[in-house]
Amino acid sequence: MAQIKFHSVTRKFGGNTALDALSLDVADGEFFVLLGPTGAGKTTALRLIAGLDAPDGGSIEIAGEDVGDQTSAERDVALVFQYYSLYPRYTVRQNLEFPLRSRTRNLSQSEIDMRVEKAGKTLRISHLMDRKTDRLSGGEMQRVSIGRAIVREPRAFLMDEPLSNLDAKLRESLRLELKDLQIRLKATFVFVTHDQVEAMSMGDKVAVLNKGKLVQVGTPWEIYNRPRDLFVASFVGSPSMNLLPCVVSGNECSIFGGAQKLKMPATPATTGVTVGIRSEDVEVGPTGPVEALIHDVENHGMEKIITLRVGDAFLRATVSSRMQANVDAKVKFGLDPQKAHFFDQETGMNLSA
Amino acid sequence: MAEIILSNIEKHFGAAYVIRKLNLVIKHREFVVLLGPSGCGKTTTLRAIAGLEEIDNGEILIDGKPVQNLEAGDRDIAFVFQLFALYPHLTAYENIAFPLRATRESRESVDKKVRAVARSLQIEHLLGKRPSSLAGGDMQRVAIGRALVRRPKAMLMDEPMGALDAKLREEMRTELKRLHLENEATTVYVTHDQVEAMSMADRIAIMNDGVLQQVGTPDEVYHHPANLFVAQFVGSPVMNIAPAKLESRGNAMQVNLGGEAAEFEFPSELGSAISQSPAGSGDLTLGIRPEGVLLSQVEKAGHTPATVHLVEPLGAYDIVDLKFGTALLRARTRSGFAGKTGQKLWARLDPAQTHLFNSKSGDSLHIRLGDGAN
Numbered sequence: 001m002a003q004i005k006f007h008s009v010t011r012k013f014g015g016n017t018a019l020d021a022l023s024l025d026v027a028d029g030e031f032f033v034l035l036g037p038t039g040a041g042k043t044t045a046l047r048l049i050a051g052l053d054a055p056d057g058g059s060i061e062i063a064g065e066d067v068g069d070q071t072s073a074e075r076d077v078a079l080v081f082q083y084y085s086l087y088p089r090y091t092v093r094q095n096l097e098f099p100l101r102s103r104t105r106n107l108s109q110s111e112i113d114m115r116v117e118k119a120g121k122t123l124r125i126s127h128l129m130d131r132k133t134d135r136l137s138g139g140e141m142q143r144v145s146i147g148r149a150i151v152r153e154p155r156a157f158l159m160d161e162p163l164s165n166l167d168a169k170l171r172e173s174l175r176l177e178l179k180d181l182q183i184r185l186k187a188t189f190v191f192v193t194h195d196q197v198e199a200m201s202m203g204d205k206v207a208v209l210n211k212g213k214l215v216q217v218g219t220p221w222e223i224y225n226r227p228r229d230l231f232v233a234s235f236v237g238s239p240s241m242n243l244l245p246c247v248v249s250g251n252e253c254s255i256f257g258g259a260q261k262l263k264m265p266a267t268p269a270t271t272g273v274t275v276g277i278r279s280e281d282v283e284v285g286p287t288g289p290v291e292a293l294i295h296d297v298e299n300h301g302m303e304k305i306i307t308l309r310v311g312d313a314f315l316r317a318t319v320s321s322r323m324q325a326n327v328d329a330k331v332k333f334g335l336d337p338q339k340a341h342f343f344d345q346e347t348g349m350n351l352s353a
Numbered sequence: 354m355a356e357i358i359l360s361n362i363e364k365h366f367g368a369a370y371v372i373r374k375l376n377l378v379i380k381h382r383e384f385v386v387l388l389g390p391s392g393c394g395k396t397t398t399l400r401a402i403a404g405l406e407e408i409d410n411g412e413i414l415i416d417g418k419p420v421q422n423l424e425a426g427d428r429d430i431a432f433v434f435q436l437f438a439l440y441p442h443l444t445a446y447e448n449i450a451f452p453l454r455a456t457r458e459s460r461e462s463v464d465k466k467v468r469a470v471a472r473s474l475q476i477e478h479l480l481g482k483r484p485s486s487l488a489g490g491d492m493q494r495v496a497i498g499r500a501l502v503r504r505p506k507a508m509l510m511d512e513p514m515g516a517l518d519a520k521l522r523e524e525m526r527t528e529l530k531r532l533h534l535e536n537e538a539t540t541v542y543v544t545h546d547q548v549e550a551m552s553m554a555d556r557i558a559i560m561n562d563g564v565l566q567q568v569g570t571p572d573e574v575y576h577h578p579a580n581l582f583v584a585q586f587v588g589s590p591v592m593n594i595a596p597a598k599l600e601s602r603g604n605a606m607q608v609n610l611g612g613e614a615a616e617f618e619f620p621s622e623l624g625s626a627i628s629q630s631p632a633g634s635g636d637l638t639l640g641i642r643p644e645g646v647l648l649s650q651v652e653k654a655g656h657t658p659a660t661v662h663l664v665e666p667l668g669a670y671d672i673v674d675l676k677f678g679t680a681l682l683r684a685r686t687r688s689g690f691a692g693k694t695g696q697k698l699w700a701r702l703d704p705a706q707t708h709l710f711n712s713k714s715g716d717s718l719h720i721r722l723g724d725g726a727n
Contacts, residue, residue: 172589175665176663202665
């Protein structure tokens, strides 16, 4: 069992509040992602779980036990960093054996051999066992770093942007490997990243943090389709969700000078409303209530992302790669009213959530 | 006019070639992206055009004139680096005006030019600030402004967005392309990011190990990659690749991608197309992009059963890893289509989106079945 709980955890550095009354609940065997921009507090949260740092307020539980008085080693969790921390003069095997040789573990050589063999197989690095780690590629080094965590058979894995130093192609394949590994080990993973694609593609649950505060926790589907506020709406998804100010009258919200009107779920208490619509929910075609100029066309292989200009407003639309789209050409479009989100301009909160 | 011609360019450090027999014509006002992994020679090529690097063989022509013996300053070319090289003690205005200092232009004329450039980059309100108080994106805008103010014949950019975060990069892509259209300059842009290349370029030149692999429009390199390297470098998620064994059975071709469970049906024309292709002898490798793996939730004729291994929900769509026995293929589906790990689905490979390559040389057989995507 390695359920991890945060109870109103606060951490301050001088006058700067890195974490502000953060409460989290990570279930056993879950791939839990902490997502946010630089300075959101996600790495601080991870260090607090690992015991590398102590909270100023609140408490942390691992497997139902308050770990406030436990040392890092006693917590029995493994940390994998962005920079692979390997011993360059050691072979892969020696690097993997190292954490097991600790006197407190008191493991037999056959037990050590078995664990190292198993980790090597799991990570597909068995053929590299006798190579020195300075002779490995970036992806292989990161696998060995993860291997050093695996051999310990910890209660939970904590990962701090382990993929961010790898190039785009390698990152893509390691993303899958990590998710696969987590499923096979049935282990609890807490994974920190600022990359929303990583969060969406690997996480069972994603917690979005901003400025030390938890903004939303949910499945990738919930985060993408039911963003709690403007921050989540624009941070998750690429291209970013289109955000347009609208004129409210009753429960109707009109945009582009009244060219398109959208029904809101209820009459809002405010008249300051922002409409949010994802690029794939902007329908470009021969007909449509709004006319626009094509400002830019981006080819993305199987689809194009076009930037539409209506007066001073810009919005992005995803269209099929077969659509003819030329810069400065006129097109018509409309928004799928079922897919529109409405946000309170002042508080940023999603009005339908 | 600024047409750039690279003719048989070579560069080596000792015995190690950085660029090998590179031929490339960059047309007037074209936006060409040099794309490749690190160490492929793309930056060296760019620096050679700029005159920052000498070449060992070949010729570089700008507007028909050989320039390899001209100093960088005499080539009328502007260079934008990945790291904003701004003067920290000068304001944004002074940084942009700097290249005009030597031209002895009147103060009014300089002022007019600086403001015009600032307007097109939307940094007019920042002109009085020093670089240290600017955000990353704004610093890079100032750096680009400084390059543009001279109205150079050509703009060379070396990963100008490499240091910016993902969201800002998305915005800057659109800005840079607009800027290119509004300016009359030819642009050569270096990156290792295939999304940038695809989304901005008129044509992409893909390099690997100092050798030019393919030059073409984004559509061409995406839909008709010349070889396995291009096929796998362009596109995300990566194109599925597997060694293929072909067998004619009845009036169809069976393509086996490893193990009995990974057999896919293709029209019989495939056989004759392969035998007619010059690269068609020997072992073959099949390539298909995730969107070319077509799925059904019910059993259908000509479909192969598959088990869902992993689902990556990316919001607008899902990427699904499918197991066919031991073979693995990734498919792109609408969000929520595939359900959970362990679920059964049926798949076929769209012949129009199927690529075949010679396993040894990596060259494409250039077989086009049907008329699906382009």
